Amino acid sequence: MAKNGLGKIKIPVCWPSTTQKETKWVLKALKENKISSTAGFVELFEKEFAKKIGTRYCVAVNSGYSALFLALRALGIGKGDEVIVPDFTMIATANAVSAVGAIPVFVDARWDTCNINTDLIEEKITPRTKAIIPVHLYGHPCEMDEILEIARRYNLFVIEDAAEAHGAEYKGKMVGSLGDVSCFSFYANKIITTGEGGAIATNNKKLAEDLRRLRAYYFTPGTHFWHKKMAWNFRMSSIEAAYGLGQLERWNELIEKRRENAMYYSERLEGVGDLELPVEKENVKNVYWMYLIKTRERDRLMEFLEKKGIETRTGFFPMHWQPIYKQKGDFPVADKLGKQTMYLPSAPDLSKKQMDYIIKYVREFFKEKNLNNWSWRNWECSGTSVGRNLLYMD
Ligand SMILES: *Cc1c(COP(=O)(O)O)cnc(C)c1O
Numbered sequence: 001m002a003k004n005g006l007g008k009i010k011i012p013v014c015w016p017s018t019t020q021k022e023t024k025w026v027l028k029a030l031k032e033n034k035i036s037s038t039a040g041f042v043e044l045f046e047k048e049f050a051k052k053i054g055t056r057y058c059v060a061v062n063s064g065y066s067a068l069f070l071a072l073r074a075l076g077i078g079k080g081d082e083v084i085v086p087d088f089t090m091i092a093t094a095n096a097v098s099a100v101g102a103i104p105v106f107v108d109a110r111w112d113t114c115n116i117n118t119d120l121i122e123e124k125i126t127p128r129t130k131a132i133i134p135v136h137l138y139g140h141p142c143e144m145d146e147i148l149e150i151a152r153r154y155n156l157f158v159i160e161d162a163a164e165a166h167g168a169e170y171k172g173k174m175v176g177s178l179g180d181v182s183c184f185s186f187y188a189n190k191i192i193t194t195g196e197g198g199a200i201a202t203n204n205k206k207l208a209e210d211l212r213r214l215r216a217y218y219f220t221p222g223t224h225f226w227h228k229k230m231a232w233n234f235r236m237s238s239i240e241a242a243y244g245l246g247q248l249e250r251w252n253e254l255i256e257k258r259r260e261n262a263m264y265y266s267e268r269l270e271g272v273g274d275l276e277l278p279v280e281k282e283n284v285k286n287v288y289w290m291y292l293i294k295t296r297e298r299d300r301l302m303e304f305l306e307k308k309g310i311e312t313r314t315g316f317f318p319m320h321w322q323p324i325y326k327q328k329g330d331f332p333v334a335d336k337l338g339k340q341t342m343y344l345p346s347a348p349d350l351s352k353k354q355m356d357y358i359i360k361y362v363r364e365f366f367k368e369k370n371l372n373n374w375s376w377r378n379w380e381c382s383g384t385s386v387g388r389n390l391l392y393m394d
Contacts, residue, residue, distance in 0.1 A: 010308075010309030010310065010357075011309060011310050011311060011345045011350075011354050011357070011358065012311050012345065012347070013290075013311040013312060013313050013343065013344075013345050013346065013347075014189040014290070014345065014346055014347045015188075015189075015347045015349070016188045016189070016193050016195075016347075017250075017254065017257075017347070017348045017349045018243075019246070019250070021246035021247075021249045021250060022242075022243045022246030022247060023246070024246065025041070025242040025243060025245045025246040026239060026242045026243050026246070028242060029041055029238050029239050029241075029242035030239070034238045034242075035237060035238050035239055036235075036237060036238060037060075037216070037235035037236055037237055037238060037241075039238060040238030040241070040242070041238045041241040041242045041245060042060050042235075042236055042237075042238055042241040044241070044245060045060055045194075045236075045241035045242075045244045045245050045248070046058040046059065046060050046199070046241075048245060048248045049184075049199055049201070049244070049248065050201060052166075052167075052174075052248065052251055053174050053176045053177050053182070053201045054173070054174045054177045055176070055177050055182075055201040055202055055203050056202070056203045056205070056208075057201065057202050057203065057204075057205065057207075057208035058199050058200070058201045058202075058208075059199060059200045059208055059211040059212050059215060060197065060198070060199045060236040060241060061197070061198045061199060061200065061215055061234040061235070061236055062196060062197060062198065062234050062235060062236050063185065063187070063196060063197065063198045063234070064092055064161075064163040064183060064184060064185025064186075064187065064190075064198040065092040065095065065096055065185075065198070066198055066215075066232075066234035067183035067184060067185070067198035067199055067200045068092060068093065068096035068097075068133070068159070068161060068183045069096040069099050069100060069234075070200060070211055070214050070215060070234060071159050071181045071183055071200050071211070072096060072097065072100045072102065072131070072159065073100055073214060074181070074207055074210050074211050074214060075130070075131065075157050075159070075180070075181070075207075077097075077100055077102050077130045077131055077157070078100050078101045078102060079101035079102070080101075080102075080128060081101075081102040081103070081128055081129075081130040081131075082102060082103045082104075082105045082126060082128045082129045082130065083097045083102050083103070083104055083105065083129070083130060083131045083132070083133060084105050084107055084116075084121055084124055084125070084129060084131070084132040084133065084156075085097060085104040085105065085106055085107070085133050085135075085319070086106070086107055086109060086115065086116040086133075086134070086135050086137075086319075086334075087106035087107060087108055087109060087318045087319050087320055087329075087331045087334040088108075088109040088114055088137070088315075088316055088318050088319075088331075088333075088334040088337050088338070089135045089137065089161070089316060089319065090135075090163070090164075090316055091316075091319070091322065092161075092163070092185075093133055093135055093161050094106075094319050094322075094325060097133070098324075102130070103128075104319070104325070105124050105126075105129070106124075106318075106319050106320055106325075106327075106329065106331065106334075107120050107121055107124055108120055108330070108331045108332065108333050108334050109331075109333045109334045109337055110333065111333050111336070111337070112279045112281075113137070113140045113142075113279060113281060114137045114138060114140070114292065114315070114337055114341070115134070115135070115136070115137050115140060115141075115142045115143070116134055116135065116142060116147075117333065118142075118143045118146040118147055118150070121147070121150055122150060122154075125150075125154050125156075129154065129156060130156060130157060131156050131157035131158065131159055132147055132150070132151055132156055132157070132158050132159070133158075133159045133160075133161050134147050134158065134160055134161065134179070135161040135163075135164075136160065136161070136162050136164060136165035136168055136175050137164060138164055138278065138286075138288065138289050138290050138292045138343075139164055139165050139168055139191070139258070139286050139287035139288045139289040139290075140165075140168070140278070140279070140280070140281070140284065140286045141165065141168050141169065141170040141175050141284045141285075141286070142160075142170075144170045144171075144178045144179075145171075148178065148179075157179075157180045157181075158178070158179035158180050159179055159180065159181050159182070159183065160175065160176055160178060160179040160181070160182035160183065161182075161183050162175050162176040162182045162183060162184050163183065163184055163185035163187075163190060163198075164185075164190065164191075164289040164290075165191075165287055165289065166184060166190065166191040166192045166255070166287065167191060167192075167251065167254075167255040167285075167287050168284070168285055168286060168287045169284060169285035170283070170284050171283045171284070172283075176201050177201065177203075180202065180204065180207075181200055181201065181202040181204070181207065182200070182201045182202070183198065183199070183200055183201075184198055184199045184200075184201065185197070185198050186198060186199070186240075186244060186247075190289070191254055191255060191258060191287055191289055191348075192244065192247045192248065192251070192254060193243075193244070193247060194236065194240040194241065194243050194244035194247070195240055195243060196240065197236050197240050197241075197244065198236075213229070213231065214229065214231045214232070215231075215232075215233075215234045215235060216231065216233055216234075216235050217231045217232070217233060218230075218231035254348050255287050257348040257349070258287055258288045258289065258346065258348055259286075259287065259288055261288070261291065261346065261348070261350055261355065262278060262286075262288035262291050264352065264355055265277070265291050265344065265355060265358075265359065266278070268359045269293070269359060269362060269363075272362065272363055272366050273295060273297065273365070273366030273369075274295050274296055274297070274366075275293050275294070275295050275362075275366075276293065276294040276295070277293060278291060278292055278293070288346070289346070290313075290343040290346045291343055291344045291345075291346045292315055292341055292342070292343045293341070293342060293343065293344065294337070294340045294341050295340060295342070296340055297365070297366075297369070298314065298339065298340050298341065298342050300365075300369075301342065301362070301365050302314070302342055304361070304365045305358070305361055305362070305365070308357075308361045310344075310345065310357070310358050310361060311345065312342050312343060312344055312345070313342065313343055314338075314341065314342050315337055315338070315340075315341025315342060315343065316337075316338070316341075317338045318331055318334035318335060318337070318338045319334075320334070321338060344358055344362070345358060
Protein backbone atom coordinates (compact mmCIF):
# COMPACT_ATOMS: atom_id res chain seq x y z
CA MET A 1 0.00 0.00 0.00
CA ALA A 2 1.98 2.97 -1.20
CA LYS A 3 0.62 6.24 0.09
CA ASN A 4 1.41 9.62 -1.44
CA GLY A 5 4.62 8.11 -2.75
CA LEU A 6 6.15 8.72 0.65
CA GLY A 7 6.62 5.14 1.61
CA LYS A 8 4.93 1.85 2.25
CA ILE A 9 2.55 1.58 5.17
CA LYS A 10 4.03 -0.93 7.57
CA ILE A 11 1.68 -0.28 10.43
CA PRO A 12 -1.93 0.62 9.53
CA VAL A 13 -3.77 2.93 11.88
CA CYS A 14 -6.25 0.17 12.74
CA TRP A 15 -7.45 -3.25 11.61
CA PRO A 16 -10.03 -5.71 12.91
CA SER A 17 -9.19 -8.75 14.99
CA THR A 18 -10.67 -11.92 13.52
CA THR A 19 -10.01 -15.18 15.35
CA GLN A 20 -11.39 -18.70 15.30
CA LYS A 21 -14.25 -17.51 17.49
CA GLU A 22 -15.65 -15.21 14.78
CA THR A 23 -14.89 -17.78 12.07
CA LYS A 24 -16.74 -20.49 13.98
CA TRP A 25 -19.90 -18.37 14.31
CA VAL A 26 -19.88 -17.18 10.70
CA LEU A 27 -19.43 -20.75 9.42
CA LYS A 28 -22.28 -21.82 11.65
CA ALA A 29 -24.52 -19.18 10.05
CA LEU A 30 -23.51 -20.35 6.59
CA LYS A 31 -23.88 -24.05 7.35
CA GLU A 32 -27.34 -23.49 8.83
CA ASN A 33 -28.24 -21.33 5.82
CA LYS A 34 -29.12 -18.43 8.11
CA ILE A 35 -28.02 -15.36 6.24
CA SER A 36 -30.76 -12.71 6.37
CA SER A 37 -31.83 -10.65 9.33
CA THR A 38 -34.99 -12.56 10.19
CA ALA A 39 -33.63 -16.10 10.22
CA GLY A 40 -30.79 -16.69 12.55
CA PHE A 41 -28.37 -14.85 14.70
CA VAL A 42 -29.51 -11.23 14.86
CA GLU A 43 -31.86 -11.83 17.77
CA LEU A 44 -29.24 -13.77 19.68
CA PHE A 45 -26.66 -11.04 19.06
CA GLU A 46 -29.14 -8.43 20.34
CA LYS A 47 -29.74 -10.41 23.52
CA GLU A 48 -26.05 -10.92 24.19
CA PHE A 49 -25.21 -7.28 23.49
CA ALA A 50 -28.00 -6.01 25.75
CA LYS A 51 -26.57 -8.23 28.52
CA LYS A 52 -23.14 -6.64 28.10
CA ILE A 53 -24.51 -3.09 28.21
CA GLY A 54 -26.98 -3.82 30.96
CA THR A 55 -30.09 -2.64 29.13
CA ARG A 56 -33.29 -4.64 28.71
CA TYR A 57 -33.46 -4.24 24.94
CA CYS A 58 -31.18 -3.93 21.96
CA VAL A 59 -32.15 -3.45 18.32
CA ALA A 60 -29.45 -4.25 15.80
CA VAL A 61 -29.17 -2.22 12.59
CA ASN A 62 -26.78 -1.86 9.69
CA SER A 63 -24.69 1.08 10.96
CA GLY A 64 -24.08 3.51 13.79
CA TYR A 65 -25.58 6.23 11.66
CA SER A 66 -28.81 4.23 11.19
CA ALA A 67 -28.94 3.70 14.95
CA LEU A 68 -28.77 7.46 15.58
CA PHE A 69 -31.28 8.24 12.84
CA LEU A 70 -33.81 5.67 14.11
CA ALA A 71 -33.36 6.69 17.74
CA LEU A 72 -34.20 10.30 16.80
CA ARG A 73 -37.21 9.21 14.71
CA ALA A 74 -38.53 6.89 17.41
CA LEU A 75 -38.36 9.73 19.92
CA GLY A 76 -40.44 11.87 17.56
CA ILE A 77 -37.70 14.37 16.78
CA GLY A 78 -38.03 16.07 13.39
CA LYS A 79 -38.70 19.28 11.56
CA GLY A 80 -38.45 22.43 13.63
CA ASP A 81 -36.64 20.68 16.49
CA GLU A 82 -33.15 21.38 17.73
CA VAL A 83 -30.71 18.82 19.10
CA ILE A 84 -27.60 19.60 21.13
CA VAL A 85 -24.55 17.95 19.55
CA PRO A 86 -20.84 18.36 20.29
CA ASP A 87 -18.98 20.51 17.77
CA PHE A 88 -16.06 18.10 17.97
CA THR A 89 -17.43 14.72 16.86
CA MET A 90 -17.72 12.38 13.93
CA ILE A 91 -20.00 13.71 11.21
CA ALA A 92 -22.59 10.91 11.68
CA THR A 93 -23.84 12.46 14.93
CA ALA A 94 -24.76 15.75 13.24
CA ASN A 95 -25.92 14.17 9.99
CA ALA A 96 -28.43 11.91 11.71
CA VAL A 97 -29.99 14.99 13.29
CA SER A 98 -30.13 16.74 9.92
CA ALA A 99 -31.57 13.63 8.26
CA VAL A 100 -34.66 13.64 10.48
CA GLY A 101 -35.17 17.31 9.59
CA ALA A 102 -33.96 18.75 12.88
CA ILE A 103 -31.12 21.21 13.44
CA PRO A 104 -27.90 20.19 15.16
CA VAL A 105 -26.85 22.90 17.63
CA PHE A 106 -23.15 22.68 18.33
CA VAL A 107 -21.47 23.00 21.71
CA ASP A 108 -17.74 23.42 22.25
CA ALA A 109 -15.51 20.70 23.71
CA ARG A 110 -13.43 20.20 26.82
CA TRP A 111 -9.75 20.15 26.05
CA ASP A 112 -8.69 17.19 28.19
CA THR A 113 -11.34 14.57 27.29
CA CYS A 114 -12.36 16.14 23.94
CA ASN A 115 -15.98 15.57 25.03
CA ILE A 116 -18.81 18.10 25.06
CA ASN A 117 -18.30 20.88 27.61
CA THR A 118 -21.30 20.47 29.87
CA ASP A 119 -20.91 24.01 31.24
CA LEU A 120 -21.84 25.36 27.80
CA ILE A 121 -24.94 23.28 27.10
CA GLU A 122 -27.57 25.35 28.88
CA GLU A 123 -26.88 28.56 26.95
CA LYS A 124 -27.66 26.68 23.71
CA ILE A 125 -31.06 25.41 24.87
CA THR A 126 -34.14 27.05 23.31
CA PRO A 127 -37.87 26.19 23.43
CA ARG A 128 -37.25 24.09 20.30
CA THR A 129 -34.54 21.90 21.90
CA LYS A 130 -35.67 18.29 22.19
CA ALA A 131 -32.58 16.25 22.96
CA ILE A 132 -28.91 16.15 23.84
CA ILE A 133 -26.53 13.72 22.15
CA PRO A 134 -23.43 13.26 24.29
CA VAL A 135 -20.70 11.45 22.36
CA HIS A 136 -18.24 9.41 24.42
CA LEU A 137 -15.30 10.35 22.21
CA TYR A 138 -12.35 8.04 21.73
CA GLY A 139 -13.69 5.84 24.51
CA HIS A 140 -13.85 8.43 27.29
CA PRO A 141 -17.27 8.76 28.97
CA CYS A 142 -19.00 12.16 29.02
CA GLU A 143 -20.02 13.91 32.25
CA MET A 144 -23.31 12.06 32.40
CA ASP A 145 -24.57 13.28 35.80
CA GLU A 146 -24.41 16.87 34.59
CA ILE A 147 -25.99 16.01 31.23
CA LEU A 148 -28.82 13.97 32.77
CA GLU A 149 -29.49 16.76 35.25
CA ILE A 150 -29.77 19.40 32.51
CA ALA A 151 -32.00 17.04 30.50
CA ARG A 152 -34.29 16.54 33.50
CA ARG A 153 -34.57 20.26 34.11
CA TYR A 154 -35.44 21.12 30.52
CA ASN A 155 -37.35 17.92 29.76
CA LEU A 156 -34.98 16.74 27.03
CA PHE A 157 -34.15 13.28 25.76
CA VAL A 158 -30.60 12.00 26.14
CA ILE A 159 -29.34 9.92 23.23
CA GLU A 160 -25.89 8.54 23.98
CA ASP A 161 -23.61 8.18 20.97
CA ALA A 162 -21.50 5.32 22.28
CA ALA A 163 -20.09 4.33 18.88
CA GLU A 164 -16.54 4.65 20.24
CA ALA A 165 -17.10 3.46 23.77
CA HIS A 166 -18.14 -0.21 24.01
CA GLY A 167 -17.37 -1.27 27.56
CA ALA A 168 -16.55 2.21 28.90
CA GLU A 169 -17.89 2.92 32.37
CA TYR A 170 -19.18 5.99 34.17
CA LYS A 171 -19.31 5.75 37.96
CA GLY A 172 -19.45 1.98 37.73
CA LYS A 173 -22.25 1.97 35.17
CA MET A 174 -21.88 0.88 31.60
CA VAL A 175 -21.85 3.63 29.02
CA GLY A 176 -24.91 3.16 26.82
CA SER A 177 -27.17 2.36 29.76
CA LEU A 178 -27.46 5.92 31.08
CA GLY A 179 -29.58 7.87 28.59
CA ASP A 180 -33.07 7.28 27.20
CA VAL A 181 -31.47 5.41 24.32
CA SER A 182 -27.92 4.77 23.23
CA CYS A 183 -26.39 4.14 19.84
CA PHE A 184 -23.46 1.92 18.97
CA SER A 185 -21.49 1.31 15.80
CA PHE A 186 -19.92 -2.02 14.87
CA TYR A 187 -17.86 -0.70 11.96
CA ALA A 188 -14.61 -2.59 11.42
CA ASN A 189 -12.44 -0.19 13.44
CA LYS A 190 -14.77 -0.01 16.45
CA ILE A 191 -14.00 -1.84 19.69
CA ILE A 192 -16.58 -4.53 18.92
CA THR A 193 -17.28 -5.03 15.22
CA THR A 194 -19.57 -6.91 12.86
CA GLY A 195 -17.81 -5.48 9.77
CA GLU A 196 -20.64 -3.02 9.23
CA GLY A 197 -23.38 -2.62 11.80
CA GLY A 198 -24.90 -0.74 14.66
CA ALA A 199 -27.34 -1.05 17.54
CA ILE A 200 -29.71 0.91 19.72
CA ALA A 201 -29.91 -0.03 23.39
CA THR A 202 -32.73 1.03 25.71
CA ASN A 203 -34.77 0.00 28.73
CA ASN A 204 -37.98 1.34 27.18
CA LYS A 205 -40.06 -1.58 25.85
CA LYS A 206 -42.40 0.48 23.67
CA LEU A 207 -39.50 2.33 22.14
CA ALA A 208 -37.69 -0.93 21.43
CA GLU A 209 -40.75 -2.39 19.71
CA ASP A 210 -41.15 0.74 17.61
CA LEU A 211 -37.44 0.70 16.70
CA ARG A 212 -37.68 -2.94 15.64
CA ARG A 213 -40.40 -2.05 13.14
CA LEU A 214 -38.85 1.25 12.03
CA ARG A 215 -35.74 -0.74 11.14
CA ALA A 216 -37.67 -2.76 8.55
CA TYR A 217 -40.48 -0.99 6.71
CA TYR A 218 -42.84 -1.05 9.68
CA PHE A 219 -44.48 -4.34 8.74
CA THR A 220 -47.55 -5.02 10.87
CA PRO A 221 -47.73 -8.36 12.67
CA GLY A 222 -50.80 -10.22 11.37
CA THR A 223 -51.33 -7.93 8.38
CA HIS A 224 -47.82 -8.08 7.07
CA PHE A 225 -47.97 -5.64 4.15
CA TRP A 226 -49.73 -2.89 6.05
CA HIS A 227 -47.46 0.02 6.98
CA LYS A 228 -48.65 2.58 9.51
CA LYS A 229 -45.45 4.61 9.64
CA MET A 230 -42.76 5.76 7.26
CA ALA A 231 -39.89 3.35 7.67
CA TRP A 232 -36.74 2.12 6.01
CA ASN A 233 -34.54 -0.93 5.67
CA PHE A 234 -31.66 -0.72 8.12
CA ARG A 235 -31.39 -4.44 8.87
CA MET A 236 -28.28 -6.24 10.00
CA SER A 237 -27.63 -9.62 8.37
CA SER A 238 -27.32 -12.87 10.26
CA ILE A 239 -23.78 -13.30 8.94
CA GLU A 240 -22.77 -9.96 10.46
CA ALA A 241 -24.52 -10.82 13.72
CA ALA A 242 -22.71 -14.16 13.78
CA TYR A 243 -19.36 -12.42 13.46
CA GLY A 244 -20.47 -10.12 16.29
CA LEU A 245 -21.29 -13.11 18.52
CA GLY A 246 -17.68 -14.20 18.13
CA GLN A 247 -16.55 -10.71 19.11
CA LEU A 248 -18.85 -10.68 22.15
CA GLU A 249 -17.18 -13.88 23.39
CA ARG A 250 -14.01 -11.78 23.42
CA TRP A 251 -15.61 -8.71 25.07
CA ASN A 252 -13.13 -8.40 27.94
CA GLU A 253 -10.13 -9.31 25.83
CA LEU A 254 -10.90 -6.73 23.12
CA ILE A 255 -11.49 -3.95 25.65
CA GLU A 256 -8.47 -4.80 27.78
CA LYS A 257 -6.18 -4.98 24.74
CA ARG A 258 -7.04 -1.39 23.88
CA ARG A 259 -6.50 -0.29 27.45
CA GLU A 260 -3.18 -2.13 27.70
CA ASN A 261 -1.94 -0.64 24.45
CA ALA A 262 -2.85 2.84 25.68
CA MET A 263 -0.97 2.27 28.95
CA TYR A 264 2.05 1.04 27.00
CA TYR A 265 2.09 4.15 24.84
CA SER A 266 1.46 6.50 27.76
CA GLU A 267 4.22 5.10 29.94
CA ARG A 268 6.71 5.72 27.14
CA LEU A 269 5.47 9.00 25.70
CA GLU A 270 4.93 10.98 28.88
CA GLY A 271 6.87 14.23 28.76
CA VAL A 272 8.00 13.85 25.15
CA GLY A 273 7.98 17.16 23.26
CA ASP A 274 4.75 19.05 23.74
CA LEU A 275 2.67 15.87 23.58
CA GLU A 276 -0.52 15.70 25.58
CA LEU A 277 -1.67 12.14 26.12
CA PRO A 278 -5.18 10.73 26.63
CA VAL A 279 -6.62 11.11 30.11
CA GLU A 280 -8.85 8.97 32.29
CA LYS A 281 -10.85 11.16 34.65
CA GLU A 282 -11.87 10.04 38.11
CA ASN A 283 -14.72 7.53 38.38
CA VAL A 284 -14.63 6.52 34.74
CA LYS A 285 -13.20 3.71 32.67
CA ASN A 286 -11.75 4.93 29.38
CA VAL A 287 -11.60 2.24 26.70
CA TYR A 288 -9.21 4.19 24.43
CA TRP A 289 -10.91 3.45 21.11
CA MET A 290 -8.08 5.33 19.41
CA TYR A 291 -4.91 6.55 21.09
CA LEU A 292 -5.40 10.28 20.57
CA ILE A 293 -2.53 12.65 21.18
CA LYS A 294 -2.31 16.43 21.01
CA THR A 295 0.63 18.38 19.66
CA ARG A 296 1.22 21.67 17.92
CA GLU A 297 3.46 19.73 15.58
CA ARG A 298 0.58 17.48 14.49
CA ASP A 299 0.93 17.85 10.73
CA ARG A 300 4.71 17.57 10.77
CA LEU A 301 4.64 14.58 13.08
CA MET A 302 2.09 12.80 10.88
CA GLU A 303 4.24 13.41 7.82
CA PHE A 304 7.36 12.22 9.63
CA LEU A 305 5.69 9.02 10.83
CA GLU A 306 4.25 8.32 7.40
CA LYS A 307 7.74 8.31 6.00
CA LYS A 308 8.59 5.66 8.57
CA GLY A 309 5.67 3.54 7.41
CA ILE A 310 3.44 4.44 10.34
CA GLU A 311 -0.10 5.35 9.39
CA THR A 312 -1.80 7.92 11.60
CA ARG A 313 -4.94 10.00 11.32
CA THR A 314 -5.99 13.43 12.47
CA GLY A 315 -8.69 13.78 15.10
CA PHE A 316 -12.08 14.98 13.92
CA PHE A 317 -12.50 18.34 12.27
CA PRO A 318 -15.08 20.44 14.12
CA MET A 319 -18.59 20.52 12.72
CA HIS A 320 -18.56 24.29 12.27
CA TRP A 321 -15.61 23.91 9.87
CA GLN A 322 -17.47 21.46 7.64
CA PRO A 323 -18.73 22.71 4.27
CA ILE A 324 -22.20 21.36 5.13
CA TYR A 325 -22.39 23.04 8.57
CA LYS A 326 -20.11 26.01 8.11
CA GLN A 327 -21.01 28.69 10.62
CA LYS A 328 -19.52 31.38 12.75
CA GLY A 329 -19.44 30.71 16.41
CA ASP A 330 -17.31 30.58 19.45
CA PHE A 331 -15.65 27.15 19.52
CA PRO A 332 -12.09 27.88 20.61
CA VAL A 333 -11.43 24.43 22.06
CA ALA A 334 -12.84 22.50 19.09
CA ASP A 335 -10.77 24.76 16.81
CA LYS A 336 -7.65 23.78 18.69
CA LEU A 337 -8.58 20.09 18.80
CA GLY A 338 -9.17 20.18 15.05
CA LYS A 339 -5.65 21.47 14.53
CA GLN A 340 -3.69 19.58 17.13
CA THR A 341 -5.15 16.08 17.53
CA MET A 342 -4.05 12.88 15.82
CA TYR A 343 -4.08 9.24 16.68
CA LEU A 344 -1.37 6.66 16.62
CA PRO A 345 -2.05 3.10 15.40
CA SER A 346 -4.59 1.63 17.79
CA ALA A 347 -5.54 -1.85 16.59
CA PRO A 348 -6.22 -4.35 19.38
CA ASP A 349 -3.68 -6.73 17.85
CA LEU A 350 -0.90 -4.15 17.69
CA SER A 351 2.24 -5.88 18.96
CA LYS A 352 4.70 -4.53 21.52
CA LYS A 353 7.31 -4.60 18.78
CA GLN A 354 5.15 -2.41 16.58
CA MET A 355 4.46 -0.02 19.43
CA ASP A 356 8.15 0.16 20.26
CA TYR A 357 8.83 1.08 16.62
CA ILE A 358 6.16 3.81 16.71
CA ILE A 359 7.33 5.16 20.08
CA LYS A 360 10.93 5.24 18.88
CA TYR A 361 10.06 7.47 15.94
CA VAL A 362 7.72 9.73 17.88
CA ARG A 363 10.57 10.35 20.32
CA GLU A 364 13.03 10.78 17.49
CA PHE A 365 10.81 13.38 15.82
CA PHE A 366 10.78 15.56 18.89
CA LYS A 367 14.47 14.97 19.58
CA GLU A 368 15.44 15.92 16.05
CA LYS A 369 13.48 19.07 16.37
CA ASN A 370 15.14 19.55 19.72
CA LEU A 371 11.76 20.11 21.20
CA ASN A 372 12.18 18.18 24.39
CA ASN A 373 13.63 21.09 26.30
CA TRP A 374 11.01 23.61 25.45
CA SER A 375 8.57 24.50 28.14
CA TRP A 376 5.59 24.28 25.86
CA ARG A 377 2.94 24.62 28.41
CA ASN A 378 4.01 28.13 29.30
CA TRP A 379 3.14 29.30 25.87
CA GLU A 380 -0.08 31.02 25.11
CA CYS A 381 -1.90 28.71 22.76
CA SER A 382 -3.37 30.26 19.68
CA GLY A 383 -4.25 28.80 16.32
CA THR A 384 -1.13 30.13 14.65
CA SER A 385 1.36 29.30 17.31
CA VAL A 386 4.26 31.62 17.88
CA GLY A 387 6.09 28.54 18.98
CA ARG A 388 6.02 26.96 15.59
CA ASN A 389 7.68 29.96 13.94
CA LEU A 390 10.37 30.11 16.56
CA LEU A 391 11.12 26.44 16.37
CA TYR A 392 11.57 26.33 12.66
CA MET A 393 13.91 29.26 12.42
CA ASP A 394 16.94 26.98 12.52
C1 LIG B 1 -18.26 5.50 13.91
C2 LIG B 1 -19.12 6.51 14.51
C3 LIG B 1 -20.45 6.69 14.12
C4 LIG B 1 -21.05 6.05 12.90
O1 LIG B 1 -20.98 4.69 12.83
P1 LIG B 1 -21.09 3.96 11.40
O2 LIG B 1 -21.32 2.54 11.77
O3 LIG B 1 -19.82 4.20 10.69
O4 LIG B 1 -22.27 4.56 10.69
C5 LIG B 1 -21.23 7.57 14.84
N1 LIG B 1 -20.74 8.29 15.85
C6 LIG B 1 -19.45 8.20 16.23
C7 LIG B 1 -18.99 9.01 17.37
C8 LIG B 1 -18.60 7.33 15.55
O5 LIG B 1 -17.31 7.26 15.91
